[in-house]
Amino acid sequence: MKAIIIDDEFIVLEGMKKMIDWSSYGIEIVGTADNGDDGLSLFEKHQPNIVFTDIRMPGKDGLTLVKEILQQSPDVLCIVFSGFNEFEYVRSALKLGVIDYLEKPITIPTIKETLDKILDHVQKQQEIVELKENANQTEQIKLEKITMDLLFQNPNSFENWQSQLAEDSQKVVGVMAIVHDSRSLRLPTRSDSYLAISINTGVNNILVVYMYTSDTSIILKELKNITVEKQVIGIGNMWKDVVELRKSYEEALKAYKYALFRQLKGMQLYEEINRNSKLSKYISEEEKEILYHIILGDHELVYESLDKHFQELEQETLETSILEDALLKLFYLCLETLEESQYDIQNKNTFLPQTELQNVKTKSELRAWISSNIDWIINASEEHQRAKQNHLVEKACKYIHRHYNHNISLQEIAEEVGLNPNYFSALFKNVMGMTYIKYLTQLRMKMAKLMLRHGDTVAEVSQNIGYATYRHFSDTFKRQTGISPGKYKEGISI
Template identity: 35%
Template sequence: MLKAVIFDDEYIVTQGLRMMVDWSRYGIELAGTAADGLSALQMVRELQPDIVMTDIRMPGLTGLQLIEEIAKEMPDTACIVFSGFNEFEYIRKALKLGVIDYLDKPITLEKIDEAISRTIARIGYQQEHTQLKTQVAANKEALLEKATLDLLLLGAEAIPAWRLAYGEAEAKQVIGITILAATGKPDPLLEDHPSYRMVSFPYGKEWIMAVFHSKLPADELWEQLTVLSPQMQETVGSGQTYADLAEAGASLKEAVRALRYAVFLEEKGWTRFEPAEESLPKGLNEREEEIVFCMRTGNKEGLLRQLEEYKHWTEAERLSPELVEQEVLKLAYIGYQVAMEAGGEARTLVPHRELGEMSSRDRMFEWLREQMELLHNFMREDKHAAKHNAVEKALAFIEKHYLESFTLQEVAEHVGMNATYLSLLFKEKVGTSYIKYVTKLRMEQAKMLLHKGMLVNDVSKKVGYYNYRHFTELFKKYAGVTPGQFREGHVGGKTHEQAQEVEEHE
């Protein structure tokens, strides 16, 4: 039901319209009346009516002044003006303000009926127009999400449809793409920036964010991720940035892979595994990626299950013995290379000739299962020595350089191990992830420096953070207060308000 109000300083007008008009017949509730402009404005703000009927001349605020305020605050409200002064200037101003109707006094039931009918029709049109615009916008957004997903899955062949959904003019400005994958819709969510536009949508169990860049390198994106990361309750993994949109699928795979390892390490916020030189074949399919993940994380049950599912896949696809042999050899090679990530020496695989002499699919996969179990056991047994040596070496490196800016990849190169595998070993031995460990060292050092009275910006750089906002967010998450508040709490005993002023000044 629509809501209407009547404003007039003549009591006979407001009461006459209240009593004589059957408002319910129009689907309208008469919510209130007022005799002056100021009371009328207050009533409009409180009741948020759909229809306002007002006299032009009233004490406090004139009807025209009232309509001006309504137009600013509630532009969708329909206004009807009536007056005993038949002057063209009043009519011109009223129409310029967008009133629906202008009625001369005396007001008759016939005039009111016509005005209300026209107003209801106008409101209905506006509502339909608004709904239509909302539906068009929603459909446009849905089409863009669908086109973006097709781009990630199909590559080059989906680019024309994506350009159409994205907007031909805007698409011409896109010079790169980065994909982010999250465990759920991040809060706070990344926002568009003059240098990039985001298209985000759910994809299976993940939340996907496709970032289309109009400027590279993507420094603004990394800065925003860095600053928002400490506030996020979801885990976010990022792929690499590609200049060719046809490579969007590769960025998606990298983002999902980074996300999966971050979840295993129980990391919240943004985690990026820096790209490293790996001996694994490029373009692994989902089954092969699953096998790699199970081996790296020591999940023997999952590994054997994946091998069995791979066997069933070859049966369903009715692959020839030659193709089965190729697939089995590829998996064996992948397993061997994953085992080598630990820096050790695994046993030599059965020669290719011997595998080729096996006549059945079952025998080939039986051989593969034996090889993978041996490699898994080798990794488990070798972990004790490798874990101790590599992690101890990594800890020594971190202890020496934690006040500098360095990456996990640099630490991995120092110890001679794959970065992903090192991060898994580190978590297993130390009990916390590499990122959390380094952050704790830096935050404790920062607390000591702040305690001595060093300026916040100087402390940020001193402990390896050249992004002041990122340091502030990390410190607040770690210590419960901002660096400025912590510093002032230990230097001079200033109040909380003074601490905030000092921090803002710094």
């Protein structure tokens, strides 16, 4: 805590600073002043937690100073110094809110007594604040948990929700979900019209709004007031039954992704997407085939299914804008499918398909465009697969490095990386250019040389790098290096 001292007597200022070990009380004296005007400036500069001030000073007196300080910062702890027969001043000071007064001449025991009062007061205030915060946090945590349970449709979620909200649950006439791209987007938690809960699934930021009225325009107005220009917000429909929260969330997520894909900023309502779209919201059989073949990695069948899909589209008389929507939908589904399969599509955030489509004029150009971009997706999936394979082999190598001094088997390493032993063996050799056993042997020989250089005996080295017998180690070392471990050790010591 920081403190300042204000008194027109030099001896009081110096005495107060020097006769008390302020640091033992967790207090730092950050400044002193000899009049009320300078004292106020000092306060405004340092914003201390504690102010010691004389009552009677030339110019601005202590009472006026205390009043002005407490008007600015009501939580500041003020202590006044008073002389003999200044009880009326003291009474006035106590009415202003000072927590103690010291009668002059000031003594060390009286100061220490006051400091004990200050620390006791601070502790009680902190306890009160903590109790309030804990109570609020506990309630908020419970609300977030039951809302998350409702969202994921966990068992007994509705009963727990009713129990937690108690009487407020009777006021709820519907629930709606909002997906957004900013952790700072927060509605006021409670109002006469709704209860808003912020949650995060680990992937998406969500606002869940329990409505006390069917007028959802209230929420749209609130969001409009707090939304910055670059934010993206997807808004689901209000569902009357709170157990339908999942449906509103899925709608909000679709609206959010639609806005991202179209590079739309601000609020995007799910109902507006359905109202404006002439395409089916369901995935066609042709689209399913394309997605399945991409996941399975059968590129030939991907293009066969793609041709079939184009034939279906070309049989219909569609406006260019509807064709564009159909292709954007397909492209979007491909990206989404790969993401759900834990592929990481590089540069997808900087790719602007809707911008490119503005330059496409004919069906053949549309076909060429989607084909080239399906190529891009397939290549991205292949790159991801290679990266994943490299990651698994790297993980296996790290495991070998940690356990080279044990009798580790192919089965053990394969289980560590979650692969079939035969597949792992082939994968390791393909990535590393050698079998796992050769890699392990080379590592052991490197460690053996190091240990021999450090003076370990051949028997010690054999045991410490994972060989069951001295003979096996010695033969392997000689086969790898062209010299026995004993000769190698002798050569180093010469």
